[in-house]
Amino acid sequence: MSRFIVLFDASPINEPTPWMKQAATQADLHLVLQDDIARTMAEDPQARAELLKLNSVGPDPRMAPHYQAALDKLAQGKTRLALHSATWTAYGVKPDALIYSFDQMQNERAKALKLGMKDADYDFFVKEAKQKVSVFFKGVPLDRMLEVSGSEAQKTSLAVTFIRSKQPR
DSSP states (O other), rough: OOOOEEEOOOTTOOSSOHHHHHHHHHOOOEEEEEHHHHHHHOOOOEEEHHHHHHOSSSSGGGGGHHHHHHHHHHHHOOEEEEEEEEEGGGGGGGSEEEEEOOOHHHTTHHHHHHHTTTTTHHHHHHHHHHHHHGGGGTOOOOOGEEEOOSSHHHHHHHHHHHHHSSOOO
16 A cells, blocks of 8 residues: 655654644644554564564664554554654655654753753754754655744644645646
8 A cells, every 4th residue: 555654853852743733634644653653562572572682772673564564553544644753764664755843952942051051062962963863864855855943833834835745646
């Protein structure tokens, strides 16, 4: 079954943001939550055993068959999907669109400064974090990627317009 897949990312947030949820709804995409993927994989004895064998932190391509099986189970009968996190590319997902925002990293600056971090140190942190996330963008054609910024409504609108521009005609 052919699928139209959109990846959303707003690192360091580990769950879909309001703008992502709104964009998925407005673009008629079935949003598959990462918590549901994890739960489905935890119910699979083979996936659980493989996960326990891993000696690494973060996404591991060796888990791709298990992520794909969980996605297939949760998205059964759905052809238009939204997934949270660019890390899905590590599991072989080739998105039709990848929409991301680094706003949250800048939004956390005030908290970091209150905790004593200097601006220059926070700038370095943001640069490093962006580089780590951007690794998962490799292999995704530039014309399929969009960085959004601004208010929740602005990000939603930009995302929906971009998604619609990528849909098969």
